[in-house]
Amino acid sequence: MIKIYNTLSKQKEEFNSLEQNKVRMYVCGPTVYNLIHIGNARPYIIFDTVRRYFESIGYDVNYVQNFTDVDDKIIKKANEEGKTTDEIVDYYIKETLKDANNLNVNPATHHPRVTEEMDGIIKMIEILIAKGLAYEVNGTVYYHTSEFPEYGKLSKKVLEELEAGRSDRIEMTDDKKSHMDFVLWKPKKEGEPFWKSPWSDGRPGWHIECSAMAKKYLGDTIDIHAGGEDLVFPHHENEVAQSEGANEAPFSNYWMHNSFLNIDNKKMSKSLGNFKTLRAVGEAFGYDTVRFFMLSAHYRSPLNFSGELMEAAKNGLERIKNAKINLEFAMTHTKVSDMTIEELKLAQELPSLESRFHEAMQDDFNTADALSIIFELVKFANSYAKEGATESFVKQVYELFMKLTDILGILYTSQNTSEVSLTDEEIQAYIEKRTAAKKAKDFKEADRIREFLNDQGVIIEDTREGVRFKRV
Ligand SMILES: [Zn+2]
Known part of the structure; x- marks a missing residue:
């Protein structure tokens, strides 16, 4: 049973999907006018992990993440750089997808772009x-x-308070009936991209886009709507008002919001000069x-993000990576015989590690606890699943290790992992093993070793003088 903290009820709730074994999930995507910053990377990774977890236990996840490709910021950027908005948008969508891929974030089932969804948006405004x-x-x-009685139910804000809070700061324009009313459609200004609508040549407001896209790709009611906590108000509150107002059905059963990321214990902001792109951090660490x-x-x-904490994280991850290398080495240096009595006893610990991992993940996706269980498994593997252990024992440990690390998506070759953890001696040992396999005409095994080395960034070449290797 999965429990999710639901922003709507402010408590952990048991997760029940609308359709059996299916999850309809919408995650607000970026406005594409710059490289994503390190704070944006958090929801990417978190909600990708939520999705991976559901998939690992047999759910089929329809994961929708939009690109907001029409916005004042995009237009401003295009003007500044003397480019068209299309050029800006295409470039940053490509770069954002590259970033997501570098983070081992799986592509969404659907990546709708606002500019391709105008019909649905206009239709919803008409309704x-x-x-x-x-x-x-x-x-x-x-x-x-004020016509939507439940306005404020997600962010727990009371409409009257909002009105009072804003009235002294914001001038009431003639057009709006009340301060909290927000734009669904606005007319174009000179030189701006626009679409035809019954009201004006113009473009949609930000909030209506997500309501329309969630409806089109996931239906009137969805299972999970997710995003950063800064989106709760007004963005998600407005989405609720739009979707529930138009569809007359609950919008999302569960609302998940990730907390913010600080840089050196300070809020990240351009004015503080501590603004970091994911690209810069990814390339450094x-x-x-x-x-x-x-x-x-x-x-x-x-x-909190800091260089020191990133170094610590790098070391932590290194331990897990090394455990994988050790396990793979052990796999090729095992004894083919029945598990020993000691191994049989040790192997009994594995199901309990696995179930504790699931308990952590099912408790509102507690990845911190899940990682600490992976570290227990690393310790276990390093102590017992070594060269000379029996094949079936090492295999059991290896399979569990791969299964759990895969759910979190933490072991992969990212663009910047040029350093290899294998020592020259270790590489030589693999090469000898491969040569022996070739001699024994076990070409499958020989290929497997070559591929394994490739994955570690080691290329081997067969030359007349013997086998050579190089690191890439
Ligand atoms: Zn949204």
Whole structure:
């Protein structure tokens, strides 16, 4: 049984999917006008891990993450760089997908782009107007928040307080009926991209985009809606008002929000000069270290980023990587015989490690605890699954190790892992093993060793003088 902390109820709830063994999941995607920063990387990694976990226990996950490809910031960037908005958008979508891939984040089932979803967006605005939940003034359409009685239920904000809080700071424009009303559609300004609509040539507001895309790809009611906690208000609150207002059905049964990331105990901001792109951090420490680091804390806890903590994360991950190398070495240096009595006894510890891993993950995706169980397994493997152990014992340990590390997606070759952990002696040992396999005409095994070395960044070449290797 999976428990999820639901922002809507402010408590952990048992997860029940709408359809058996299926999860409909929507994660708000980026506005594509710059490289994602290290804070943005957190929800990417967290919700990818949530998805991987569901998949590992047999769920089919329909994972939707949009690209917001029309926005004031995109237009500004295009003007600054003397490019078209299409050029900006195409470039940053490509770079964002590259970043996600570097983090071992699986591609979404659907990656809708707002500019390709205008029909659904306009249709939803029409429905809201027809229901009296939206109104048009001079080509701009606003959502009429006071007509949606449950407005504020996600963020636990009371409409009157919001009104009072804002009225002294924000000038009331003539157009809006109340301060909290937000834009669903706005007319274009000179030189801006636009789409035709019944109200004006213009473009949608940010919030309506997600409501329309979630409806199209996942249906009126979805299982999980996720994003960073900074999106709870107003973005997600407005999505609830739009979707539930238009569809007359609950929008999302579970709302998951990750906490923020600080840099050296300070909020990340351009003005503080501590703004870091994922690209810079990934290249300095390895993208896999970034992934490991993000999973080392619970997603609802604030996380502090510093060079020192990244070094520590790198070392931690290194221990897990080395355990894999050791296990693979042991696999090729085993005894083929029945498990010894001692091994039989030790092997009994494996199911309990596995079930504790699942307990951690099922308790609101506690990846920090799940990682500490992986470290227990690493210790276990290093102590017992060594050269000379029996094949079936080492295999059991290896399979569990691979299964658990794969759920978290932490062991992979990321772009920047050019350093290899294998020593020259270890590589030579593999080469000898391969030569012996070839001699015995076991070409399958010989190929397996070659591929394994490739994965470690070691290329071997057969020359007349013998086998040579180089690191790449
Ligand atoms: Zn959204």
